[in-house]
Amino acid sequence: MAENFQPLSVGELKDSYDVVIIGSGGTGLAAAIQANELGMKVAVLEKEEELGGNTNRASSGMNAAETNVQLKHGVIDNVADFYHETYKDGGRLNDKDMLGYFVYHTAPAVDWLADHDIKLDDITVTGGMSKKRTHRPASMAPIGGFLVKSLLGVVAKENIPVFNNTKVTKLRQAADGRINGVEVKSGDLTKKVDAKAVILATGGFGASKEYIERFRPDLKDYKTTNQPGATGDGLKLAENVGAELMQMNLVQVHPTVQQDHPHVYLIGEAVRGEGAILVNAQGERFVNELNTRKIVSNAITALPEHSAYLIFDQGIRDRAKAIEFYDKTGLVVHGDTIEDLAQNLNMDSATLKATVNTWNQAVENHDDEQFHRTTGMDRGITKPGFFAIHIAPAIHYTMGGIHITPKTQVLDGNGDIIKGLFAAGEVAGGLHGNNRVGGNSIAETIVFGRQAGQQVTLYARGLK
Secondary structure (H helix, E strand, O other): OOOOOOOEOHHHOOOEEEEEEEOOOHHHHHHHHHHHHOOOOEEEEOOOOOOOHHHHHOOOOEEOOOOHHHHHOOOOOOHHHHHHHHHHHOOOOOOHHHHHHHHHOHHHHHHHHHHOOOOOOEEEOOOOOOOOOEEEOOOOOOHHHHHHHHHHHHHHHOOOOEEOOOEEEEEEEOOOOOEEEEEEEEOOEEEEEEEEEEEEOOOOOOOOHHHHHHHOHHHOOOOEOOOOOOOOHHHHHHHOOOEOEEOOOOEEEEEEEEOOOOOOEEOOOHHHHOOOEEEOOOOOOOOOOOOOHHHHHHHHHOOOOOOEEEEEEHHHHHHOOHHHHHHHOOOOEEEOOHHHHHHHOOOOHHHHHHHHHHHHHHHHHOOOOOOOOOOOOOOOOOOOOEEEEEEEEEEEEEOOEEOEOOOOEEEEOOOOEEEEEEEOHHHEOOOOOOOOOOOHHHHHHHHHHHHHHHHHHHHHHHOO
16 A cells, blocks of 8 residues: 555664654554654554555545535534444443544544645545544545555655564563563564653454454454454553553454455445445345444344345445445446346345335435435435445454553553553554444544654653
């Protein structure tokens, strides 16, 4: 995703920085840019060859409320609604202070990106939200790759050093318990680096068999949408210095994942947000497609086949550019007509035709009598050609993680702050409750990445 950016090798790593940031996804890059612009000398360390982590795989967008972009699209929003919907969708298990900080800092985060010439000028909707809050580039490109590439452009311009193939093996602690550096390993080389503060931006544990088996053994055979590096390394580093982990059993299964190939492909929520429906093997709808991920996933798992089909037309395809990639990869079944599509899916064509007709009527009347869907109804399924993608739920996101304050300070088991250690993004728990809303994780990377960058600066300035 970051094809033109050249990371540095560990040989160029200096002995000392103000701030060491572990992880090069959206959170780590946002933290690095923010801290650097506040005068901190920073280094970003990434254990993988490829930069960007799971952020590369994000496809829908970045949620934010009361933005100028929304107003340009005629959407009048309210931050309080954003708060209450996210709280309800999270089973009211969200950390209220974190959630409050989050929703009120999403619009400034969109502005901050725009100040760096990273513009999210289009909007769509994701499950569990009543308004179009999901910001994305005007090209409608998947948000993740766009964001990583754009943030790395800023990093290059500001000469922020980023090191790949560099794994942090240990957080170093002073005699008084504060974190004052890291130990890293790259190939045969190991090195100690001093730092006034360390930010963990290492992502979740969605690809860790060990953590999934420890906290959610019922999911151990599920496939994952996560990149292979999402193994919970930051959690291990934090646990080893006494940090508390919270809500680790709260693991999100994403409803729409293509799993018929060796590589697993997440089909972004924007496809449903732009109007796609879900049908079972008989060609019938069975759920409000834009209910929370938890409810939609459970409905699919309850079907005899434990899988379903996304159905959409050319009009929806034009509004969700990621479909071009899915099609090139061979994930999309085509039909000239709905009947044609049904035959290619070995479905009864009369049933699928009736389902689509009923849905188109619901869109026209703004009334989904069957499943009471109220969003993602801007267009019906009427414009040839017609398409389907076979999907099933897979492990997607880990809501639990390191216990932090809204200032991204890491807490130990007694609720005391571990000085010099900060964490943000998916590695931290608490923000999302028991269900993360689509579009909130990218917003979290920027909002709390920036917050971590600001808080480490305040902390480092306070050190004599």
